[in-house]
Amino acid sequence: MPPKFGTSGLRGLVTELTPELVGDHVRAFLAACPHGGAVHVGRDLRASSPDIADVVIDAVRATGLEAVDCGAVPTPALALEAMAQGHGAVMITGSHIPADRNGLKFYVPTGEIGKDDESAIQANLGATPTRGPRGGLARSSDTMAAYVARYERAFGPGALSGLRIGIYEHSSVARDAMRDVVAALGATPVPLARSETFIPVDTEAVDPEVRAQIVAWCAEHALDAVISTDGDADRPLVADAAGRVVPGDVLGALTARALGAEVICTPVSSNSMIDRMPEFARIEKTRIGSPFVIAAMETVRAANPDARVVGYEANGGFLLGFTASLDEGTLAPLMTRDCLLPILAPLAAARGRGVTLADLVADLPGVFTAADRVKEVPTEASRALIDRLARDAAARRTFFEGMGAEAEIDLTDGLRVRFDGGRTVHLRPSGNAPECRCYAEADTAEDAQELVERHLAKLKAELVEGAGPSS
Known part of the structure; x- marks a missing residue:
């Protein structure tokens, strides 16, 4: 399958993601889309990602723009930093697909690219590179810390107090962030199965072997939950104390309820239990993919800037469209798929009610x-x-x-x-x-x-x- 470009980015076999192809897409992105004068570049932990990141950084600088090398960081952390500074971003990741593949995700200063951006980028592919003064190179060491601090401030030091939480680290680029944030919220992190080679984990279709291993870990380590993510950490994986994986769209419903959301935008494939939950005043069903969810959320926000709107997909990636108030602080909107919020909010809600995560799930409509x-x-x-x-x-x-x-x-x-x-x-x-x-x-x-x-x-x-x- 040749490299394919769409709103989710560029994906293909590593052998076919040549420097020429990658550079062409980066130049087309910068010619077609707003970038705020700089581009933040992050990557996952695939063996091929550092070399591709070097190509991306070189292509950015060749256009005269500053490149900010953020290193190996979660996609939502990269987006959070770039959006806060009004800059564009490129994430080198193949997400959950096998290690022999990789890709690029593009961000404008307001968040993920949309369908109009996609068309504009495609229209600029193949253009002759322009030559001029070379842009600068900066390095950011704060990307991960700012991402973790976002949740430390909002949830507070006692949100997960007393819990033992297993962290299936594999090759998730968020493995250290997960450890740091659950410890900061009062839980005891138990690291599990860290890998120095890339392991593709699809949180929407967890392999039976992984499910069985999670069950064994819960019993062996007396865990209250196991958490993980896909490779670039924009999708969560959460299992209860018995090792039962909680589907991403169930995590989405629990997170929306915990945040006091009133409007949910989610693909047609998501669990229809939300149609039976009276706390949600409006449900918008979309095509599958975060660009469609974001478009629906933006329509809601345009009609009512104060709307308490969220979005999520069946894979669990969660998008926050309003400023949410929690016990210890607030969470600013983050209009890109995030893994940490749908991990932390359900666990904190269960801890706050004095029940287990399984009890919280069992309280939902039976779909x-x-x-x-x-x-x-x-x-x-x-x-x-x-x-x-x-x-x-x-x-x-x-x-x-x-x-x-x-x-x-x-x-x-x-x-x-x-x-x-x-x-x-x-x-x-x-x-x-x-x-x-x-x-x-x-x-x-x-x-x-x-x-x-x-x-x-x-x-x-x-x-x-x-x-x-x-x-």
Whole structure:
């Protein structure tokens, strides 16, 4: 799969992310988008990221702008610093995808690039580089510290007092930040499985081996929770004391409630329990991807600047659109996916109520989701299958055999079918990896997982074992 550029950034095999290709995209970004006169550059812990960061920094300086080298930092920490100084940013990361791939994420001074920015960048690709005075190079050592301090000030030293929290460190660029912040909030951090080689962790589809290991850690170390993130730390992973992973859209609902949000913007794939929660006055369903969530949040804020609006995705990445007041302080808006807030807010809420995280989850409406994906399948093949199912009722009856009558079909993003009785299956090509994703929703966690496994097998039969569908 050749490198692909979209609103989520540039992604591709490391061998194909040549200096020429990377430099072209950086120059196009700087020509097309506001940057405030400087660009902050961060990276994850992949082996390829330092070299790509050097290319990005060189390309920025070659345009006459100052480059600020922030080193290995979480994506939300990089965005927080750049936005605070009114600058652009580039994060070198492939997020959760395998180590042989990498990519770039672009930020304007107000946050993530949007669809209009994407089009403008693409229109500027291939332009002849201009030559002029070379820009300067600065180094920032405060990026991580400012990110941790944001949550220390807001939650306070007793927010997690008495808890033992396991930190699945793997190769998350936020592993030290997680340790520092939970300790500052009064918990005892227990570091687990630190790796010096990159390990891709998809918080939306946690591997069974990782789930089993989390269960074992909880028992071995008497933990109250296990926390982690994906590679660049814009998605959280949280498990309760029994090692049960709490889905990202459940963390989103708990975080929104803890912050006193009134409006939620979230993709159509997120758990529909929020429709049954009276504390939320308005739910805006979007296509999958943070740019669509951000666009919906900005529409809400434009209509009412005082709206208590938040956004989140099924992967758990959380966006704060208003100044939230907590017991010890306030949190300023951060309109980019963040991992720490949806980790800390549910744990602090449970601690404040004197209950466990599992108790907090059990108090939510009984709607359960599951998700997984078929890997290494061409996006075109996934899209062809899903398009065929969307337009062909007979093909859907065969693919969804045993599910009963269709109650609703939603084509907002892929194919989402709700059947009589409420069970739901959602199929969608990944927007940033050669994967086909399957989401399910049901009245029990077991049923939701069974639905995913059943339909994942059907997807594999169509996309991997067979020649794939014809359009």
